[in-house]
Amino acid sequence: MDPSSSGIQEPFDLIRLSLSERVFVKLRGDRQLTGILHAYDGHMNLILSDVEETIMIVDVDDENVTAGSKTVNVAKRKMDMLFVRGDGVILVSPPSRT
């Protein structure tokens, strides 16, 4: 296959090149992680360290249900070391290159 400009030949190369880097991970359930990527496998199970999880909690305002007004609460938590089960992963991005 024709290697693209960045020299990536399969999607997992993008993950391999992000080892030991801080990555952004979008998870199911409106959750996001940033952390240092230590290991991954073909399921996209991940080992991350120095992790911050951001949880988007959307509450529909009871008084204004018809207006569809929502309040978005953001919860954050930090974890030293984390195993992420691969089936929850939607997207992984090395944020440093954005």
Next chain:
Amino acid sequence: MEDDNSPPPPPEQQPPPPPSHTGSPTDFLKGVVGKRVIVRLTSGVDYRGILSCLDGYMNIALEQTEEHVNGAVTNRYGDAFIRGNNVLYISADEPL
């Protein structure tokens, strides 16, 4: 209301754009590598970017990615890996 000056119908309708591509889904995917694509996930979120590559699970690597939710850009990523199970479709965003 007969009007002699009414223009005759154009002798030849503009031909509909011919199917520029025939072939298998795999041929399509090979054709869009390196092109701008729209990847829609089952959640309804769109990712627009340049398709770097993809694999048999439909895991996708995108460059210059914009995340669109309800038509608004919600995030940008220089590179993005999308796990294949979330993909609903891949649409070519430029002529093949």
